[in-house]
Amino acid sequence: MSTDAQPAVEARLGPVDQIPLGEGRAFLVGDEPVAVFRPRSGGLHALRAICPHRGGPLADGLIDGEVVMCPLHNHQFSLADGTCATGADDVAAYAATEEDGELVVRLR
Template sequence: MSLATRAPHRLGPVDQIPFGEGRAFDVAGEQVAVFRLRSGAVHALSAVCPHRGGPLADGQLDATVVLCPLHLNAFELATGCSTTGAAPLTRYDVSLDGDEIVLLL
């Protein structure tokens, strides 16, 4: 799907996600985890671990990866690729418009 045909979804204020944490959103029927790094950067990935359906928004994260809270599979925030051999996650384009989270889907 081209960038021109993807629709922006406004998810609300970024302050609903504390620094260093993630939150899950239902966006047009997709479960999306949005992460707010301590640097203020935001990333968005599929919210469900492909291994056993773990809730990735509840995982531990650092500047580059999130760990699934169930079995510690690690996924790169920038790409969705696994560093531990699991199937990759879908990565979504996400940005801030002022203080509002905007996800392209």
């Protein structure tokens, strides 16, 4: 979907606290489904919402400070860069920031 040819898409998605601490929620940024995570250790992370393995909903996964674990087959993806440590393909990672209490996701 998001190729180099496309311009960067940025979306302001509303208050950060719509994501409970330690969980993830899914959003649409343009036509890209994005899972945004809010670890207890701080920060915000955004990954493409669909697990590259079998299409699992990453936003429903358990997270810690480093990874999200897909609820279907427990593949783990780095929150920082989307790399998979358990043998599946990597997932796209995006930039997520908090600006004035609001969640901002930027597709690169």
